[in-house]
Amino acid sequence: MSKPEADQNPLSLFEFWPGSVFYTPIVLYWIAMGIKYRDLSISTAANPRIETGGLCGESKSSILDMGGATAQSFIAPYVVFRSGKGAERRALEAMERRGLSFPVVIKPDIGCNGTGVKLVHSREQLEAVLPHFPADVDMLAQELITYPVEAGLFYIRHPDEQRGRITSITYKEAPVLTGDGVSTIEELILRDPRMSLVPQIYLPRLAGRERNILAKGEELPLVFAGNHCKGSIFRDGRADTTEALTAQLDAIIKDIPDFYFGRVDVKAASIEDLRRGENFRIIEINGVGSEATHIWDRRTTLWEAYRAQFSHYRQTFLIGAANRARGWKTSGAFSMLHSWRKQRRLLASYPLND
Structure with missing residues (x-):
């Protein structure tokens, strides 16, 4: 996994734009596609056995529970x-x-x-x-799962296709502070080229420890959850897509009934093992609401990010339309809105993540 070069910007142009700004073109695209297909919720039929197709409000365990013996052998207990x-x-x-x-x-x-x-x-x-x-x-x-490599693998397969494909791989890194025996944790954050630009992501999670001094050489990971908006660093890993990994992921996902679109979050023993489709465990499977998260690599341009977003969401409409033609029902716009409001209400009630 390549490390950032010193002469590159520590953040991309849009990495931490407000969601209301970054996602506005995507929402407009969604509405336009919904008008085209005469159903704003048609994407929810892309994974028709999951509530809203996994767009929002779905149960994580219900997706994992659907896996057969092959899938379960890879899913973390x-x-x-x-x-x-x-x-x-x-x-x-x-x-x-x-x-x-x-x-x-x-x-x-x-x-x-x-x-x-x-x-x-x-x-x-x-x-x-x-x-x-x-x-x-x-x-x-x-x-x-204590494997050192965490990755998000994006998978797409149309209902009439025999085999799916991996369209995105993202490596997720937790930012780590290294003490010098003198500086406080807050000072180390404010001195870091990347973290100093978004200290509001890291400081609230320290729970009063920001004035503590780390011993020289002592390391402190600042984030546990592998999510970009919570402070993890994402790297574009699409170059590590291999035939072996694609075949293994395809076998796993085909063991989940009528799952065609989503991101599989895994931990692997090494990048080499992941490339071989070996020694990895699934920690979560996300549906229609998931992103191809390689867009949050700081080297990604705004145009590349939107092109990836539009391309992936277009696939949800194509797959949803194909499944509707096969007899599956969409959730309906009002049910989709209800699930979104339920999820939003729950998210506001949860504690801060580690």
């Missing part, structure tokens, strides 16, 4: 439990039945962009974390 009173007991009992032990990743079953994702190392930490979630929502506890 997880359990689902209900939040609220008694959540700790329910989580521990479910973990015991599944053979899970600490550390685990705790995350809400409905969510996006890593919101509410927590790394929990002990029963005591679990007890402290769970009350910060709203009551009576489904939660996941998932095995922590």
Whole structure:
């Protein structure tokens, strides 16, 4: 994985534009395509067995649950439990039945962009974390996969195609501070060429530790959740698309009924293993609402980013239309709006991610 060159800008032009600015052309494109197909929600039929096709409001576990034996052999083990009173007991009992032990990743079953994702190392930490979630929502506890390479693999297959393709690979890196024995964590952030431009992403997550001084050589990862908007650094990895990886991912996704479009987030032992389609585990599968996240590589131009976005979302309309012709129903614009509002309400109630 290549590291940033010193003479390049630490951020791209649009990396941290407000969503209302960056996504406006995409929303307009979506509306135009919806008018063309006479159904604003036709994309939701791209993955017809998932609520809204995975555009918004869908259950993460419901997608993982659909996988057959081949898919399950790659999916990191997880359990689902209900939040609220008694959540700790329910989580521990479910973990015991599944053979899970600490550390685990705790995350809400409905969510996006890593919101509410927590790394929990002990029963005591679990007890402290769970009350910060709203009551009576489904939660996941998932095995922590310690492989060092995290990647997002974007997969597309049309219903009449025998084989899918990988259209995007993104490597995700957590920014790491290295102490000098003198500077505070805040000073190190403000001195970094990239982090100093967006300190509002990192400082609130420190929970009062920003004045702490790291020992010389001590390292502090600032983000756990692999999401760009939460501070992870994304690298374009499309050059590592191989026949072997495509064939393996295709076999996995075909084991999930009627799944045609989305991003598979994985952790791998190495980039070489990933290229060979070996030694990786799936931590999440996202549907129509997912992005080809290589666009957040700082070397990507604005034109390249929009071209990728329009190209990918066009595929959701084409696949959705094909599935509608096969008899599948779309969610309908009002149901789509209801799911979006439900998700937005839940996201606002989750704690800050790790």
